[in-house]
Amino acid sequence: MCMVIFAPIFAVCAFATCGGYYGHLQVKVDCADRRQSNLSINIDFGYPFRLQEVHFKAPLCDAKREEILFLDGDCSSAAQFFLTVGVLAFLYSLLATIVYVFYQNKYLKNNRGPFVDFLVTVIFSFMWLVSSCCWAKTLSDIKTATNPTQVLLLITACRAQENKCIAIQAPFWSRLNTSVVFGFVNVVLWVGNIWFVFKETGWYKTGQRYPTRSASGKRSSEMRQRLYSESSFDQPEESFGPQPSRQDSFNQSKGDFGQQVHRQGSFNQTQVSLSLPHAYLGKPVIYESENTVASQGPMIFVNEM
Structure with a gap:
């Protein structure tokens, strides 16, 4: 039941917090020649975090021209993998909810439904674990690449001591941090659901249907069989009385x-052999x-x- 209620909700929270993110940072370059300074350099980035395509313009303080710079890194693979797992998990959990509610008899017929559900649950548990770990590592790389201090090192004018370069605004990471948390919550949810799905399969029912007998159980069964044989032997004896x-x-x-x-x-x-x-x-x-x-x-x- 926890699969039906919470799996779609946490899957939506995971891929929504990751897929719709846009980050913004701002730096300024104050040249020794005030006329060439640029006090507002805005850098915007977002999903799928192809940072090598994000560019911005910075002034060259020794000449009346600007340079075009790009951020470092391509973090799209891990972000897209994490988002894909979230969407697929959401769609499957919705399908499982419909089957549990409206097609319960067909789900339990021939034990195919629980067996397929068990395999898919194990696969999604593994995929959530891998994608969440990869996304957490990738997010750390994104934070490093978009750090204002790291961005200032890319600007040529900031390497000269007479020029002043200052970071004005840094990106907000609370939303992406929340997506990582939701990813690991989904890992716990799907791994915990493996046991409940396993109980619906024939493997669990077969083990419960034929339990092993203990020594005391065997003794009691032998005693009942012995008493039954003695009582059945006494019945014809009474008919000869x-x-x-x-x-x-x-x-x-x-x-x-x-x-x-x-x-x-x-x-x-005839009574010689009877008592x-x-x-x-x-x-x-x-x-x-x-x-x-x-x-x-x-x-x-x-x-x-």
């Missing part, structure tokens, strides 16, 4: 009793019926869980 309703079927008839005894015997055979909860054998019970001899058989009582 005797039902209380079978006890009532022993009292119906003699023929049913024989079948139940047979069922009890087969049930006990019944809280099962015990009671005292034998004698069942009597009419005109028959009483028979005995074991009775099983089961406590409900």
Whole structure:
């Protein structure tokens, strides 16, 4: 979000303070012969700072004529590079703002938008760093070349001791100094935005989707798996337990009793490999019926869980 809000503003401030600058300095040459003096020599310069093309006229105190002088240095390359980076960064930040606000779904589709945004952000961060450093060094050279004391050394009449040369007005550098500050502010802004753009790419999401397990996490997962296997093993064991309703079927008839005894015997055979909860054998019970001899058989009582 900081990219959307502040990047266009600081980009405009950077190239506007550099591109629209005009400097002015003024010196005077007071010759021994007052008639040949020039008390107001104005020198104007500005962007793109091709100082070798800036010329001015100074009097020759030993003759009734003037000389044409030029400033030293060509500082246009660094200034133009800094301005170009600022304009391109401004245009891209506006485009990114439109995409973030109105085309968010297409931006995140297939992860192409975040990947391209990440690469462009890294490139602009590097370009802002290089252009700001170059512009700061070039500005120092411009200050030296346009220093009134340095300009007076170019004038032939000022080399004679009988003539007086004085600097009246020096250029104001606050605007260009501000452009350098805005350049490094853009460096910090774009470099800091690399992390936020990286979070939108698939590289960051892949690392978050498959985190590494710690030792305690592995132990807890193994414990849950062991408890799950034990609980699944106990479920079929409960289905083989005797039902209380079978006890009532022993009292119906003699023929049913024989079948139940047979069922009890087969049930006990299958129960050898299983453990019944809280099962015990009671005292034998004698069942009597009419005109028959009483028979005995074991009775099983089961406590409900």
